[in-house]
Amino acid sequence: MAQAPAIQLEGVTKRYPGVVANKDVELTVASGEVHAIVGENGAGKSTLMKIVYGMVRPDEGTITIEGAPVNFRTPKDAIDAGIGMVHQHFMLADNLTVLENVILGSEPRSGVMIDFEGASERIRILGESYGLRLQPNQKVEKLSVGERQRVEIIKVLYRGAQILILDEPTAVLVPQEVNELFDSIRDLREEGHTILFISHKLDEVLSIADRITVMRDGQTVGHTTPAEVDSRQLAEMMIGSELPSPETKESTVQEEVLLDVSDLAIFSESGRPVLEDINFVVRKGEIVGIAGVEGNGQAQLVDSLLGLAPTSTGSINLAGKSMVGLETRERRAAGIGLIPEDRHRQGLLLPSPLWENAALGHQYKEPYANGIWIDKKGTREHTAEIVRRFDVATPNVDVPATALSGGNQQKLVVGREIMAGPVVLIAAQPTRGIDIGAQAAVWEELKTARAAGMGILLISADLDELIGLSDTIHVLFEGRLVAKLDPSEITPEILGSYMTGAEEKKAS
C-alpha cells in the first residue's frame, strides 16, 4: 500500500531581494524514514527548513504533509500539523526544570492547576521508549549539551510531533553523545516517526540516513541513498565538481630566496625561550608548511615576522632586505602579507562595511589610499573586484563584515591579501572553520599565487592541507623547528608523531 509521503515539496521557491534562496525545490520524505538534507553553508538548507516549519513562507510551490496540502503561516501551524523542530541552538530556560521546560507553552491542566504528575509520567514514558533518559525535576542549567538536546527532542515529541526536523544536531555533541543521539533517532524511526536530518557531516549522514537529498545553490540537485554513494561522491554532489584536494601538481619552486629567517629567537620576560634556533627559507614559488600542535610557538613566529612582537635575536630578511627593527607597517609595505589564524581577532573590523575591511592592512597605499586620504571610490571598486574574483557571497560591499558567513569572511581576507600581491604571504590556518567549497577556493588561490611566484608560509593544523600544499614542511615543537620533511614522503601519521615530539629529525 502506497502511503502518502510525510513531507512533499514541489517547486518551492523563495526569493529575497537580489537572490533566490530556494529555487524549484523538490523534496519527498517518506513516512517513517530518516531523510538527510546535505549541502554546504549557503546552499539553502536553513531557508528550506524554515519553510517546512512555517517560519518563512515560500513565494511559489506547494507543500504537502501526510498527503494534505498545507499553507503554514507560523510555526504554530506546523506544530499543529505534527511537525517539530530541534534547533541547533537550544531554546531552553536554564533556571527551569526539565519538566517545566517541556511543558512550557502547552501546560497540561487539571482544573486550574497544572498537572505536573501526569506530565512527569509522560516524559518518563517518552524518555524510556526512545532512550532519552532525563530526570524531569533536574534544572536545565545542570545538564550537559547532549542532555539539553534530549530535552528539546522530548519537548517536540511531547507536543505530538510525528515529523522531527533536526538542524545540525551533531554540531554541538561529542562523539559519544552522537552515538546516543543516533540510537534515539533509530528508536524514533522504529516507532514510526519521520526524521528530517540536516547536516554537512557526510560520514554521519551516511551512517544514519535512509535517503539523502543534496542541495546546492538553493536547489535540490540530487537524491540518493547511503548504499549508492560514499562520502567522497556525496561531497562531490554537494559542491558540484570534483572534490578539491590540496595536492599541488608540480613544483614551482625557484632558486631565489624570498624570506630568510635565521637564528631567530624570542625570550619571554622571565628569560625562557619561546622560540629558539628558528632557521628556514621560503623560496620564490614555494609553499613552506609549519606543522605543530597549537601553542608550540606558531603565534609568536607570526608576530615576530610581522614585527608585532619584539624579536630577541636573529635575522629576518625579505628579498634580501632586513626586517629587523622595522615597524609592522614597513614590513607590510615591504611585502609581507597576512592571513591571520583568527580572522575575527586580527583580520576584520566586524561592524565596519566590507570595503573598509578590504583596506585593512593596505590602507596606506593604492587603490585604497590617495595621498593622506582614503580613496573610498577606489577601495569600493577594488572590494567589488575581490568579491567577484574570490566569489564572496554578499549583497554588496557596504554590509558589515559581521553579516557574512565565516567562509565568506575568510574569502574576503584571502582575496584582500592575495590581490595585494605580497612577496611572502603568511597563511595561518587559512581554511579553518569554513566549508568544503570555500576551502577548495582558498586552496586554489594559494596554488595559483604559488605558481605566480609568491612565497607562502603555511601554518596549519590540518595535516592533509599541510602535506598536500607544502613543498617543504618544518615541524615546530616547543618553540624549535625539530624536523624538516619532504611532504611527498610522509603521511599524516608520521607528521603527527613528529608534532608530538615522539620523533625528532634535526632540521637540515
Place this chain on the structure above:
Amino acid sequence: MKSGRLLTSVVAPAIALVIAFGFAAIALLLVGIDPITAYKEMWVFGTTPESLIITVNNAIPLFVSALAVAVGFKMGLFNIGVEGTYLLAALFAAYVGAQFSTTPVLHVTAILLVAVLVGAFWAWIPAYLKVKRGVHEVIATIMLNYIAFALSAYLFLNVFRAETAGLTIATDLIPETGWIPSLNPLLTALGIEVRAGANLHGFLVIAIVLGVGYHYLVNKSRFGYDLRASGINPTAANASGVDPKKMIIRTMLISGGLAGLVGIAPLLGFYHQYPQDFPRNFGFNGIAVALLGRNSAVGMAFGALLFGFMQRSALILDLRDVPKEIVTIIQGIVVLAVVIVYEVVSKYVQRRVIASAAAATDFDPVTSGVAA
C-alpha cells in the same frame, strides 16, 4: 541602509528629546509648576535674536570640547582631561597674548598657537604615561584635571595676575589686535537686527573649520581610518600596521590641541583677559555633547546648540521662580536617553542589516553562532 541611517541619526535623538522633556515635565509637576507654561516661556525667551546669539556663543566652546573628546572616543581613548586642559591653555594664551602687540591676524594666530601647544602638552602627559607605563588614561586625565585646577590657580594668582589692581582680579588685558572680532556686522549686513550686548563670537568661523576638519580627519583620511580601526578592533589594527603607541600619542596630542582651543571663544571674543571667574565646565559638558552627537561633527554641533539653548533659556525660569536646576536635569536626562535610545535603535538597525544580508546569502547568523 538609508532608512537605517535616518533611524539612528534623526529618529533616535528625537525620541530621546521627547523622553527627556517628558521626565522633566514630571519633575516640574512635582515642584508644582505647569510644565507647558514653563516650556513655552523657555521657548519664547530662548528664540529672541539676542538669545539665539548667546545660544550659539554658549555652544561654541562646548562644540570644540566635544570634538576634543570625540577624537579620542573614536579610538576608544577617554580623555576626561579637557576641563583642566582648556583652563590651563586659556590662562597661558591670555598671559602670552597680553605681552605683545602685532598685526591682528598674526597676534590672534600666535595666541591660538599657544593655546594649542599648551593643550597638546597637557594631553601628552597621560598619553606618555599610558604608552610607557600602562597607566589608564581615565585615571591619569582625571588626576591631571585636579593638578591643572591647582596649577592654573597658583599661576594665576602668583605669576600671571595683572599688577595694576582693578576691580576684578585678572590677567593683563590683551591688546585689541589680539581680539577676535564679533560677527555682528555680518549679521547686520544680512539684515538681522541685533541689540547691543549680544555679540556673536567670531571664533564661530574657526569652530566650523575645526568641525569640518574633524569630519575629514576622522572619516576620510588614512589617519582617521587607522583611528577608527584601532577603536573597533585594536589587535586587527595592530596587525594591519597601526602602531598602537604612536596612535595613542598622536590622538591625545590632537585631542589636547583641540581642548586648548575650548576657552578661546570667550577669551578673545568677550573677556580679552583671563578673569578669576573664567567659565568652567566646558570640558565635562563636552563629554556629554560628544555622547549626544555620537561623535559625528554635525551631531555634536546640534548637541552643543541644544545645550547652549537650554543654558540660555533657563535664565527665564529664574525670573519666574522656577528652579533653573530643572534644565540641568533635562540635560542629564537627554544624554542618558540619547545613549539608551541610540543603543536600542542601532541594535535594531544592525540586526535588520545583518538579517537582510544573511537572507541574501542564505546564511543564518543565529544558528551559526556569529551573532553571539
